[in-house]
Amino acid sequence: xxxxxxxxxxxxxxxxxxxxxxxxxxxxxxxxxxxxxxxxxxxxxxxxxxxxxxxxxxxxxxxxxxxxxxxxxxxxxxxxxxxxxxxxxxxxxxxxxxxxxxxxxxxxxxxxxxxxxxxxxxxxxxxxxxxxxxxxxxxxxxxxxxxxxxxxxxxxxxxxxxxxxxxxxxxxxxxxxxxxx
Numbered sequence: 001x002x003x004x005x006x007x008x009x010x011x012x013x014x015x016x017x018x019x020x021x022x023x024x025x026x027x028x029x030x031x032x033x034x035x036x037x038x039x040x041x042x043x044x045x046x047x048x049x050x051x052x053x054x055x056x057x058x059x060x061x062x063x064x065x066x067x068x069x070x071x072x073x074x075x076x077x078x079x080x081x082x083x084x085x086x087x088x089x090x091x092x093x094x095x096x097x098x099x100x101x102x103x104x105x106x107x108x109x110x111x112x113x114x115x116x117x118x119x120x121x122x123x124x125x126x127x128x129x130x131x132x133x134x135x136x137x138x139x140x141x142x143x144x145x146x147x148x149x150x151x152x153x154x155x156x157x158x159x160x161x162x163x164x165x166x167x168x169x170x171x172x173x174x175x176x177x178x179x180x181x
Contacts, residue, residue: 008094012135034078035081107133148172
C-alpha cells in the first residue's frame, strides 16, 4: 500500500517548488529537502558545473541516487528538480512513498521568475521560451502520471497554494486511513 507520509513537489523549474516546499515543511514542522541542493552539497559544486563535466545524463544518474535516498526518509517535504520525472525509477519512488503535488504556472511567469537566474543550464539558450515550451510538452504527461494533486502556483498567492496543498494532503490521508481500516 502506498505511503503518504511525505510530500513531494514536482514541476518545471521556476514554478516555486523550493519556496512552497519550505512553507509546507514549516507548517507541518517537518524537515525540508531540495533534491538539487542535496546533489550540490554532496558534490561540492553547483548543478551547472555537474552538467558541464558530466552532461545531463551524468546529472540524472546522481539525481536518481539522491531521490532514492530521500524518498526513504520518513516525514519530509521534498522539492525535486524539474527533470526528475524523466526517469521511471524516480517516478515510481515518488509515487510509492508520498503525496505528490504538481506545481505548474504559465511560461510567462516562469520566464519572469528565472530571468536573472544563471544556475539553470537548460535555459542557457537563445530562446528560453521555446525551450520551456518543449520541456513542458515533454514532461507534463510524466508530471501528471505522478501527481496526486495539481495546482497553479503562478496565479495564486503562495499562502493560498500552501493552504490548498495542506487541505488536499489531509483529505488524502483521511481517505487512505479509511481504506486501511
